[in-house]
Amino acid sequence: MDALKTVKTTARPIRRATLHHSAVAELRAMILDGELPPGVRVPEVQLCEQLGISRTPLREALRVLSSEGLVELRPHRGAIVAPVDPNEIAAIFEVMDALERLAGTLACKNGLEAEFTKLDRMHDQLVAQHEAGERAAYFLTNRQIHAQIVAMARNPALEATYGGFATKILRARSLANYDAGRWQESVDEHEVFMKALRRRDAEEFGALLADHSRRTAVAVIQALQPVRAP
Amino acid sequence: MDALKTVKTTARPIRRATLHHSAVAELRAMILDGELPPGVRVPEVQLCEQLGISRTPLREALRVLSSEGLVELRPHRGAIVAPVDPNEIAAIFEVMDALERLAGTLACKNGLEAEFTKLDRMHDQLVAQHEAGERAAYFLTNRQIHAQIVAMARNPALEATYGGFATKILRARSLANYDAGRWQESVDEHEVFMKALRRRDAEEFGALLADHSRRTAVAVIQALQPVRAP
DNA sequence: AATCATTATTTTGTATACAATTTGGCACGG
DNA sequence: CCGTGCCAAATTGTATACAAAATAATGATT
Numbered sequence: 001m002d003a004l005k006t007v008k009t010t011a012r013p014i015r016r017a018t019l020h021h022s023a024v025a026e027l028r029a030m031i032l033d034g035e036l037p038p039g040v041r042v043p044e045v046q047l048c049e050q051l052g053i054s055r056t057p058l059r060e061a062l063r064v065l066s067s068e069g070l071v072e073l074r075p076h077r078g079a080i081v082a083p084v085d086p087n088e089i090a091a092i093f094e095v096m097d098a099l100e101r102l103a104g105t106l107a108c109k110n111g112l113e114a115e116f117t118k119l120d121r122m123h124d125q126l127v128a129q130h131e132a133g134e135r136a137a138y139f140l141t142n143r144q145i146h147a148q149i150v151a152m153a154r155n156p157a158l159e160a161t162y163g164g165f166a167t168k169i170l171r172a173r174s175l176a177n178y179d180a181g182r183w184q185e186s187v188d189e190h191e192v193f194m195k196a197l198r199r200r201d202a203e204e205f206g207a208l209l210a211d212h213s214r215r216t217a218v219a220v221i222q223a224l225q226p227v228r229a230p
Numbered sequence: 231m232d233a234l235k236t237v238k239t240t241a242r243p244i245r246r247a248t249l250h251h252s253a254v255a256e257l258r259a260m261i262l263d264g265e266l267p268p269g270v271r272v273p274e275v276q277l278c279e280q281l282g283i284s285r286t287p288l289r290e291a292l293r294v295l296s297s298e299g300l301v302e303l304r305p306h307r308g309a310i311v312a313p314v315d316p317n318e319i320a321a322i323f324e325v326m327d328a329l330e331r332l333a334g335t336l337a338c339k340n341g342l343e344a345e346f347t348k349l350d351r352m353h354d355q356l357v358a359q360h361e362a363g364e365r366a367a368y369f370l371t372n373r374q375i376h377a378q379i380v381a382m383a384r385n386p387a388l389e390a391t392y393g394g395f396a397t398k399i400l401r402a403r404s405l406a407n408y409d410a411g412r413w414q415e416s417v418d419e420h421e422v423f424m425k426a427l428r429r430r431d432a433e434e435f436g437a438l439l440a441d442h443s444r445r446t447a448v449a450v451i452q453a454l455q456p457v458r459a460p
Numbered sequence: 461a462a463t464c465a466t467t468a469t470t471t472t473g474t475a476t477a478c479a480a481t482t483t484g485g486c487a488c489g490g
Numbered sequence: 491c492c493g494t495g496c497c498a499a500a501t502t503g504t505a506t507a508c509a510a511a512a513t514a515a516t517g518a519t520t
Binding site for chain 1: 247248250251286289290291293294296297298299305306318321322324325328329331332336385386387388391395
């Protein structure tokens with residue numbers, strides 16, 4: 001007696017089966033990984049055979065990435081991977097500070113108890129990775145922590161906007177090698193705002209997150225300066 | 231002795247000649263004007279002959295609008311104009327408040343003298359249009375004022391994000407008829423934050439703008455409630 | 461008569477072919 | 491020797507044709 005006709009195979013019934021959607025994901029990853037460095041031209045046919053798809057879905061993907069700001073479309077002149085402009089990154093961080101503050105405040109108000117404890121565990125992991133000098137793992141955990149905070153804000157619009165900026169910032173970071181001294185500072189700041197979080201002090205937590213973001217901005221932009229385009 | 235080889239015919243040498251780009255603009259306008267109401271299906275071929283273009287550029291346009299959140303793509307099931315979800319609008323306003331505050335603070339710091347006076351003139355116009363009961367003209371001026379403030383912030387990332395949200399909010403507004411009582415209130419709030427602006431009190435101006443945004447949010451969302459989908 | 465299965469139609473997704481524009485090179489003239 | 495104009499190759503923009511999937515319509519079976 002099966003009451004259901006269809007079996008729920010997975011929690012998310014949305015299957016992204018279309019090629020153009022896969023192409024977006026693939027290209028985005030390639031751009032983030034630096035496989036497609038900023039400023040480089042994106043020849044359609046070459047990428048087509050590389051991805052094993054036709055031009056149609058690839059072009060659709062390029063339009064989407066353009067609207068995300070990861071590529072620039074120059075009519076009749078081909079697409080290029082969007083260059084990383086320090087001024088643009090600075091502007092993004094200026095907005096990001098405000099978003100971090102908002103995320104922090106809302107997360108404090110809307111987060112579930114289980115999420116707070118999860119955040120605590122993640123923070124412990126972060127500190128451990130810092131002490132162990134595991135740079136790559138640290139950065140990943142760091143991103144996950146901030147993503148978790150944003151998720152706890154329970155605001156899809158904030159999450160989407162934050163994600164878009166985070167992507168661009170991530171790309172800038174991967175270009176500019178991070179200052180070593182900033183690492184310790186950053187961990188300290190995490191310690192501080194986590195204390196505010198444990199007190200459930202929403203305003204203070206938000207303010208500290210914004211401050212953390214601002215300091216990160218300074219470090220990233222500074223590290224970006226020597227990369228002057230040749 | 232002309233030192234320049236090319237004559238600058240216009241300030242923006244970028245010409246948007248491609249069909250898919252025109253299609254994006256056209257469709258976006260149609261969605262905003264309510265010509266394509268929320269939830270309605272978007273049959274590709276029908277729109278193609280209506281716009282006089284082929285399916286290829288139209289589909290590219292749909293992907294862009296999807297990435298902007300104005301249409302929803304359901305794989306193999308066609309695209310629909312994104313429904314206006316009160317919860318989504320509420321979430322957007324929550325972010326918008328923060329953006330308004332940021333815009334106000336930055337505008338106060340980075341605005342040029344000429345721009346401040348221009349804003350004053352626009353405000354006078356706004357008040358006049360309110361007194362004259364010119365509803366449509368008032369709303370236009372209102373939008374222009376806020377756009378001007380955002381422009382004065384000198385932050386392209388903020389401007390783009392703000393613009394995207396403003397588009398969605400505008401669509402929600404056009405659906406829900408605005409409460410009459412709110413109109414007077416709104417003008418009063420404009421009066422108040424303009425005073426702060428004339429004092430060049432950046433923090434206060436930002437705070438008042440955020441407050442204005444929050445109150446607008448309440449009014450819009452309330453006006454949106456009776457529109458329960460049948 | 462109602463339900464299910466199967467088929468037909470419509471619509472979307474993808475690939476390919478054609479048109480238009482840009483860019484690099486080359487010859488010609490100054 | 492340099493600049494200008496024209497031509498050719500390559501690449502993008504658009505249109506159309508074909509394939510796949512979903513919806514509907516129909517008929518058979520109970």
